[in-house]
Amino acid sequence: MKRGLLILLIPPMAACRYGCAGCCAAPIAVFWITAIVSISYGLLGGPTHLMGPSLNTILLGAGLWTIASVWAAVTIRSADEDRCAKRSNRLCRGVLAAADETDPFDEVRKAR
16 A cells, blocks of 8 residues: 555655666656646646646646656566566666675775
8 A cells, every 4th residue: 555655646756665776766756746847837827827727737747647657656566576686687787786796996996
């Protein structure tokens, strides 16, 4: 329940917290923030400066929010904890360093 609610309300945080690759959180956040701005702008009249809310702009924001939520849900669903722990996913291997890798700064210090 908590995961689903977080996906609907704050998709970038859900992708970052429950997903394997945190790099998906940034583009999801762009869609989500743009949705918030679009909905707010639509409530204020939109680009045509209507006296009431601009339904087209509000629907654009709702669509962007839906895209961000679906993207976060797909990211979380595909980021299985077993796959991330084994690093069989190519993206997870690239983001998370292996335990047997040396620290590059140690190599630089040894060269001095």
